[in-house]
Amino acid sequence: MLIPYQKLAVSDHPAAQRLRRLRRGVQRFTLPAPVVLVRPILWGYVGLRTLTHFIRRVFIAEPLFKASCKSYGRGVRTGIYIHWIMGKGDIVLGDNVLLDGKCTISFAARFVAHPTLEIGDGTGIGHNCIFTVGKRITIGRYCMIATDVFMFDSSGHPTSPEARRAGAAPTEEDVRPITIEDHVWIGRRAIIYPGVTVGHNSIVSAGAAVMSDVPPYTVVAGNPARKVASLAPPEPTTPAEPVASG
Secondary structure (H helix, E strand, O other), X not given: OOOHHHHHHHOOOHHHHHHHHHHHHHHHOOOOOOHHHHHHHHHHHHHHHHHHHHHHHHHHHHHHHHHOOOEOOOOOEEOOOOOEEEOOOEEEEOOOOEEOOOOEEEEOOOOXXXXXXXXXXXXXXXXXXXXXXXXXEEEOOOOEEOOOOEEEOOOOOOOOHHHHHOOOOOOHHHOOOEEEOOOOEEOOOOEEOOOOEEOOOOEEOOOOEEOOXXXXXXXXXXOOOEEEXXXXXXXXXXXXXXXXXX
């Protein structure tokens, strides 16, 4: 049995056809936007939005986040959202660290007294990154972590199926710290598994699932992540020879 809307959609009755034409006309209706009239409205909107975001960031999001940190350096910044921090642990930040957007940090105090997330100088963390910290996740200096990256040093469950059925916690061996060395670039939606070390100056491609260590100056991609390229380290600089005077 057709409901009234469906009847109008398929009916050949003149009234139904007029209603369909009226609906299409409303959907396609548009107005011109004279620059001299609309641009001041745009400027006002952008200015008000900028002011609102400044207030939210400087007076709400950043102070609440910094109050959750054990220590932080100069120039630490956030976006306009309040990060979601669960559990009790230590957040240690260097200078000029950016945690943009809204990130989730979950601490599990079962394994060590102070699970720690440490982020080095000049590193940027994108929106919607998730860090699950049972012991320690260390991110080095001048790293770029894109949006939706997930790092966890514990899966939250034991590997044994019998232990999972019994509702047991992960064993000590199941919780292994993660280390991201300096100048690493991690692409969007990459996953870093427990115990992984990503060597300095390496690149983790978007969507990669990194389950083993990444050597320095290496590009990895795929699931599981595999080496796809090597990066050339910088040429060593040779000091200039002294010019003899005479």
